[in-house]
Amino acid sequence: MIVAAAVAAVVVAAGLYWFQPWKLWQDQTVSEALPTAAPSTPAADPTSAAPTESVPPAPQTVARGSLISHEHTTTGTAKIVRLPDGSHTLRLEGLDTSNGPDLRVWLTDAPVKEGTAGWHVFDDGKYVSLGKLKGNKGDQNYPIPADVKLSEYTSVSIWCDRFDVSFGAARLTAA
Numbered sequence: 001m002i003v004a005a006a007v008a009a010v011v012v013a014a015g016l017y018w019f020q021p022w023k024l025w026q027d028q029t030v031s032e033a034l035p036t037a038a039p040s041t042p043a044a045d046p047t048s049a050a051p052t053e054s055v056p057p058a059p060q061t062v063a064r065g066s067l068i069s070h071e072h073t074t075t076g077t078a079k080i081v082r083l084p085d086g087s088h089t090l091r092l093e094g095l096d097t098s099n100g101p102d103l104r105v106w107l108t109d110a111p112v113k114e115g116t117a118g119w120h121v122f123d124d125g126k127y128v129s130l131g132k133l134k135g136n137k138g139d140q141n142y143p144i145p146a147d148v149k150l151s152e153y154t155s156v157s158i159w160c161d162r163f164d165v166s167f168g169a170a171r172l173t174a175a
Contacts, residue, residue, distance in 0.1 A: 026099050027099060027135075027136055027137055028099060028134075028135035028136055028137065029135055029137040029138045030134045030135035030137070030138040030139065030140040031138050031139055032134075032138075032139055032140050032141050033139075034059055034081065034089075034091060034141065035059070035083055035089060035141060036059065036083075036084070057084045058084070059081045059082065059083050059084065060081065060082045060175075061079050061080070061081050061175040062080050062081070062082050062088070062150070062174065062175055063079070063080040063150070063172040063173060063174055063175055064077060064078065064079045064080070064172065064173065064175050065077070065078050065112075065155070065156065065170030065171045065172045065173060066078075066170055067092075067095070067097075067156075067158070067168045067169065067170045068112065068114065068118075068168060068169060068170065069167075069168050070115075070116075070118050070119045070165070070166040070167055070168050070169060071119055071160065071163075071165045071166060071167050072097055072098035072100070072167045072168065073096075073097070073098070073168075074095075074096070074097040074098075074158060074167050074168020074169075075094065075095075075096045075097075075168075076092055076093060076094040076095035076096055076097075077092070077093045077094055077170070078090065078091070078092055078156040078170040078172065079091045079092075079093065079175075080144070080150060080172065087143065087144070087146065088143075088144040088148075088150065089141045089142060089143050089144060090105065090107065090130055090141070090142040090144055090156060091139070091140070091141050091142075092105070092139065092140050092141075092142075092156075093139050094138075094139065095135075095136070095137060095138060095139070095140065095158075096136070096137050097136050097137075097158055097167050097168055098136060098167060099136040100136075100160050100162075100167065101160065101162045101163075102132075102160060102161040102162040103132065103133035103136070103158060103159065103160055103161075103167065104129050104130075104131065104132060104133060104158075104159045104160075104161050105129070105130045105131060105132075105133055105142050105156065105157075105158060105159070106122060106127045106128065106129055106130065106156065106157045106159045107127065107128045107130060107144070107148065107150075107153040107155075107156060108122045108125065108126065108127040108128075108153060108154070108155050108156070108157055109125045109126040109127070109152055109153055109154055109155075110122045110124060110125050110127070110154075110155055110157075111154070111155070111171070112155045112169045112170065112171040118166060118169060119165050119166055120164060120165060120166070121166075122155070122157040122159055122166050122169065123159070123164060126152060126153070127153075127157075128144075128145070128148055128153065129159075130142035130143070130144065133158060153172070154171065154172055155169055155170060155171050155172055156169060156170045156172060157169040
């Protein structure tokens with residue numbers, strides 16, 4: 001009996017660690033502002049004694065898509081934004097999905113498919129992990145490495161690395 005109880009305890013502990021079911025009831029909301037250009041120093045106007053303010057260029061959305069549900073109900077918008085310094089960031093706006101173990105944000109070359117057909121396609125081809133999902137709700141930014149060729153990636157996935165399944169994804173189209 002003692003051995004059976006010990007084995008059962010190990011199995012339950014391993015299952016809890018692996019599945020982390022408590023995350024289904026824990027929401028983590030993130031409210032990040034879109035990154036902007038650093039303030040520039042005022043330029044001197046040769047005809048005036050007072051310096052003038054230069055206005056930094058605004059960030060530009062270069063691609064966007066709406067998130068669809070896969071393994072878990074997922075809504076929101078994914079945008080690739082070119083920042084004034086020329087760098088790019090992936091912005092998730094109005095994200096609402098389930099929390100889960102080991103969630104990642106991926107740029108991929110996989111097509112976005114509806115329903116269960118789209119659950120497992122994102123690790124079949126080329127993908128770049130932009131990091132762990134910061135929260136399962138809200139607005140958040142993920143810097144895209146400078147060496148990533150954006151033309152090679154057509155979608156975004158909220159990917160559960162633990163179970164190799166997409167929680168939700170968005171097909172990116174030029175803005």
